[in-house]
Amino acid sequence: MRSRGLGSFAVGSLIAGAILWSLLTTEVELSRLLSAGPRIADFLGRMVPPDPTVMNEIMKGSAETLRIAILGSLGAVILSVPLGILASETMVSPALFRPVRTLLALIRAVPLILVAMLMVGAVGLGPLPGIISVAIHATGMLAKFYAEAIDNVSRAPIAALESAGAGPMARLRHSIWPQMAPVVARDTIFRFELNLRESLILGIVGAGGIGFYIQTYVRSFQYDKAASVTLAVIVMVITIETINVALRRRFA
Amino acid sequence: MTSAIQIDDLSYTHPGAELRALEHVSLAVPSGERIALLGPSGAGKTTLLTLLDGRLRGWRGRASVLGAPLNPDHPPARAQRPDTGFVFQEFALVERSSVLRNVLNGRLGRMSLVRAVLWRPTSRDLSLARAALADCGIADLVERRVDSLSGGQRQRVAIARCLAQEPRLILADEPVSNLDPARASETLTLVTGAARARGATVMFSSHQPDLARRFADRFVGMRDGRIVFDEAVDDLSEAATAELYRETVIPPGSGLRAVS
Numbered sequence: 151m152r153s154r155g156l157g158s159f160a161v162g163s164l165i166a167g168a169i170l171w172s173l174l175t176t177e178v179e180l181s182r183l184l185s186a187g188p189r190i191a192d193f194l195g196r197m198v199p200p201d202p203t204v205m206n207e208i209m210k211g212s213a214e215t216l217r218i219a220i221l222g223s224l225g226a227v228i229l230s231v232p233l234g235i236l237a238s239e240t241m242v243s244p245a246l247f248r249p250v251r252t253l254l255a256l257i258r259a260v261p262l263i264l265v266a267m268l269m270v271g272a273v274g275l276g277p278l279p280g281i282i283s284v285a286i287h288a289t290g291m292l293a294k295f296y297a298e299a300i301d302n303v304s305r306a307p308i309a310a311l312e313s314a315g316a317g318p319m320a321r322l323r324h325s326i327w328p329q330m331a332p333v334v335a336r337d338t339i340f341r342f343e344l345n346l347r348e349s350l351i352l353g354i355v356g357a358g359g360i361g362f363y364i365q366t367y368v369r370s371f372q373y374d375k376a377a378s379v380t381l382a383v384i385v386m387v388i389t390i391e392t393i394n395v396a397l398r399r400r401f402a
Numbered sequence: 403m404t405s406a407i408q409i410d411d412l413s414y415t416h417p418g419a420e421l422r423a424l425e426h427v428s429l430a431v432p433s434g435e436r437i438a439l440l441g442p443s444g445a446g447k448t449t450l451l452t453l454l455d456g457r458l459r460g461w462r463g464r465a466s467v468l469g470a471p472l473n474p475d476h477p478p479a480r481a482q483r484p485d486t487g488f489v490f491q492e493f494a495l496v497e498r499s500s501v502l503r504n505v506l507n508g509r510l511g512r513m514s515l516v517r518a519v520l521w522r523p524t525s526r527d528l529s530l531a532r533a534a535l536a537d538c539g540i541a542d543l544v545e546r547r548v549d550s551l552s553g554g555q556r557q558r559v560a561i562a563r564c565l566a567q568e569p570r571l572i573l574a575d576e577p578v579s580n581l582d583p584a585r586a587s588e589t590l591t592l593v594t595g596a597a598r599a600r601g602a603t604v605m606f607s608s609h610q611p612d613l614a615r616r617f618a619d620r621f622v623g624m625r626d627g628r629i630v631f632d633e634a635v636d637d638l639s640e641a642a643t644a645e646l647y648r649e650t651v652i653p654p655g656s657g658l659r660a661v662s
Contacts, residue, residue: 310490313488
C-alpha cells in the first residue's frame with residue numbers, strides 16, 4: 151500500500167512538472183489569442199465562395215493521391231505477406247518473430263511524413279517517393295495484422311482435416327485459408343483507407359498528390375481555391391469510407 | 403474375428419506434465435464391437451482416442467489400428483488415415499464454410515492431391531457427403547454456413563463429416579457431453595446405428611454410464627491413466643461404474659493426488 155501511494159505521488163509530480171515546464175518555456179502570449187478572432191473571421195471569409203475554376207487541378211491531384219494509395223497499399227501487401235509470416239508466433243521460432251516484431255514496431259513509430267521526406271531526398275520529387283513511403287509505413291501495421299490473423303487460426307479444424315487424411319496443402323487450402331481470408335481482406339481494406347487519408351498530405355513535402363495544391367494555394371493566399379480543394383478532399387474521404395464500410399461488411 | 407484395435411503396454415506423458423496421461427494400457431477390440439470408454443475428466447480417455455487416431459507422438463508401447471501398426475515417431479500413412487474417423491468433442495468445424503464443404507472435408511483423405519487442392523470432388527464424393535447428411539437428418543442445411551447453426555446441428559455436421567470419410571473405426575470424444583438427455587440418446591443412436599450399418603467399430607468416451615449402457619457392448623473404465631475395468635456391459639453392475647466416478651481426495655495444499 152505504502153509503495154503504491156509513493157508511486158501515485160511520483161506519477162502526479164511527473165505530470166504536474168511536465169505541464170509547468172511546457173507552460174513556462176513556451177511563449178504563450180494570451181494577447182495574441184485575443185486578437186485572433188477577427189483574423190480567423192477574415193480567413194474564413196476569404197474562403198467563401200470556394201473557387202470552382204480549380205476543378206482540373208482537383209481532379210489531377212485526387213487521381214494522383216488515389217494512385218499513390220492504391221500502389222502504396224499493393225506494395226504494403228507484398229511486403230506484409232512474408233513479414234507477417236515471419237512475425238507469427240505459430241509459424242516461426244521466437245528467435246525470428248521477436249526481432250521481426252521489433253522491426254515492425256520501429257516502422258510504425260516513424261510518421262509517414264518523415265518517411266516521405268527521406269524518400270523525396272532519396273528518389274526526388276513526385277508520386278514515386280509517396281508510393282514507397284506509404285508501402286513502408288503501412289507494412290508496420292499490416293504485417294502485424296497478418297501475423298495476428300495467422301496466430302488466431304483455430305487449430306481444431308486443422309487437426310480434424312489431418313485426422314481425415316488431408317495432406318498439408320489440402321489442410322492449408324480448406325482449413326487455414328477459409329479462416330484467414332476474410333480477416334486478411336478486412337485488414338487490408340482498413341489499411342487502404344488509412345493509406346488514402348494519410349497520403350492526402352504527402353504533397354506538402356513534394357511526394358505527390360493533392361496535398362501539393364493545398365500547400366500552394368494556402369502559401370499564395372488563394373483561400374477560395376484552397377477551400378475548393380478541401381471540399382474535394384472531404385468528398386473523397388467520405389466516398390472511400392462508405393465504400394469500405396460496405397466492403398468490410400461483406401467479409402464479416 | 404479380426405481385431406480393430408490392438409494395444410499393448412501403452413504409456414504416455416504430455417510434454418511438461420508430471421503425471422502420466424496413460425500408464426501401461428493394454429486393450430484388444432474385435433472388429434464391429436461398440437466400446438464405451440468411461441472415466442472421470444483427466445482419466446486419459448481423450449489421450450487414448452487421439453493416440454489411436456494417429457495424432458500423438460512420443461508414446462511408448464505397441465499399438466495397431468485396423469491391422470496397421472502405429473508408429474510413435476511418425477504420423478500414419480495418408481492412405482491409412484481415412485479408415486479411422488474421429489468425432490471431436492468441440493466439433494472442430496470450419497466455421498465460415500458451408501455445411502456441405504465441411505462434410506466434403508471428410509473426403510479429402512480419399513481424394514487425389516490435385517482434386518483436394520483444386521477442390522474438385524468426384525460425384526462419388528458428393529453422393530457420399532449427401533448420404534451422410536441425410537443419415538444425420540440435416541440434408542436441408544447443405545448450403546448453410548456452419549457459424550449460423552445451433553450446437554446440436556453443428557454436432558450432426560461433425561458426425562456427417564466423419565461418416566462421409568467411410569471409416570471402418572469411429573472414435574468419438576465425448577459426443578454427448580454437452581447435450582440434454584433426449585438429444586444425447588438421439589446422437590448415440592445415430593453414431594452407433596450408422597456404424598452398425600457400415601460394419602464399423604465404435605469407441606466413444608462418455609461421462610454417463612447409464613446412457614452408454616444402452617449403446618455399448620463393452621465398458622472400458624479408466625482412471626489416472628490406467629484401465630481399471632474392461633468387461634461386457636451386462637456383466638458390470640451400476641455400482642461398479644459409479645465407483646469409477648467416486649471423488650478423488652486431494653489433500654489441501656499438497657498439489658499431489660492422494661492414493662485412494
